[in-house]
Amino acid sequence: MREIEIIAPNFKRRLSGVTSTIVQLIPKQIELGCRIVTLGPGLPAHLPKLDLSRLPGLWLRPRRHAVRVWHARRNNEMLAGLVLKSLLRMPLKLVFTSAAQRRHSRYTRWLIRRMDAVIATSDRSGSFLKVPHTVIQHGVDLKLFHPPETADDRMAATDLPGKYLIGCFGRVRHQKGTDLFVKAMIELLPRHPDWTAVVCGRVTAEHKGFGEELTKSVADAGLSDRIRFLGEVPDIRPWYRRATLYVAPSRNEGFGLTPLEAMASCTAVVASDAGAYSEMIVPGETGAVVPAGDGEALTRAIAAYLSDPEETLRQGDNAVRHVRLNFALEKEATAISAIYDQLLGGR
Structure with a gap:
């Protein structure tokens, strides 16, 4: 216990x-070099974990510092940290990361004011905070998400028709704008026979009707062979590499990592301005940004890329360099570690 300095709770099973x-x-x-552990369910076995039975050990100070850091990302995690620190008098400093793109509730604002440090994942999320904060944007693991390297990373490795692939990945639901993507494909693909579209993502029970309507609209348009619903694939990473263009049409979003994952894979991106998407993309150089929920603007933006595959490929090349320079996961980890060091009093 005395070697543990940072605790990252995860109080959500799903x-x-x-x-x-x-x-x-x-x-x-x-x-x-962070001496960090997780706490809570729903996390893979390879991450270091603190069992609930060992929580009383938090009364013991860590070997190198007078306090530990409790890094919350949800309201219930903030509350738990506050109870441990203020009621049980455990030597803790509290950090909260906010990705919300809306005005916080009174309760959330009350919790945030009691944090020792606050991180915003984007300038936009930071604009809703009423306390001093540091903007640290999420990054992407460049070892996991990278340009095509093998034959399996190419469009030709699939059984799909056409020469170029356009993808939309994530849960299939109204919030994610999957319907806007499908509608754009129904309109555009008949004019661009070299392109095929794929939708990868799970359809939960509550959104089953939504998914069925999309499938029916594609079938009615006679495009079932060129707009494929693949469901939840075992590994999404090769699909980013196979795509020439990725579309992120969300109506609302917290931060949203998929455009970064696509760009790191050498794929240009058309995205809505939901979440932090507009802070990731350089319009005309790595992709395009359109107003969230505007299906016509989305269709127009996609059409420009389908009409000029060479330009789309060029912007994909630019996207890799952009992500490596600005959104490497190491950069995010280093910036967060600096916050920890400040709260721990240096090392």
Whole structure:
């Protein structure tokens, strides 16, 4: 226990964007020397974990510092940290990372004011905070998401028709704008026979009707062979590399990592301005940004890329360089570690 200096709770069993961030970030933080553990369900076995039965050990100070850091990313995690620190008098400093793109509730604002440090994942999310904060944008693991390297990374490795692939990945639901993508494909693909579209992502029970309507609209248009619904694939990474263009049409989003994952894979991106998408993309150089929920603007932006595959490929090349320079996961991990060091009082 005395070697543990950072605790990253994850109080949600189901996979979410926050959980994905923790899973990717913690190994990088460990590489940088952070003595960090997770706490809670729904995390893979390879991450170091603190069992609930060992929580009383937090009354013991860590070997190198007078306090530990509790890094919360949800309201219930902030509350738990506050109870441990203020009621149980455990030597903790509290950090909260906010990705919300909306005005916080009174309760959330009350919790945030009691944090020792606050991180915003984008300038936009930071604009909704009423306390001092540091903007640290999410990064992407460049070892996992990279340009095509083998034959399996190419469009030709699939059984799909056409020469170029356009993809939309993530849960199939209204919030994610999957319908806007499908509608754009129904309109555009008949004019661009070299392109095929894929939708990868899970359809949960509550959105089953939504998914069935999309499938029916594609069938009615006679495009079932060129607009494929692949469901939840075992590994999404090769599909990023096979795509020439990626579309992120979300109506609303917290941060949203998929455009970064696509660009790191040498794929140009058309995205809405939901979440932090507009802060990731350089319009005309790595992709395009359109107003969230504007299907016509989305269709127009996609059409320009389908009409000029060479330009699309050029912007994909630019995207790799852009992500490596600005959105490497190591950069995020280093910036967060600096916050930890400040709270721990240096090392």
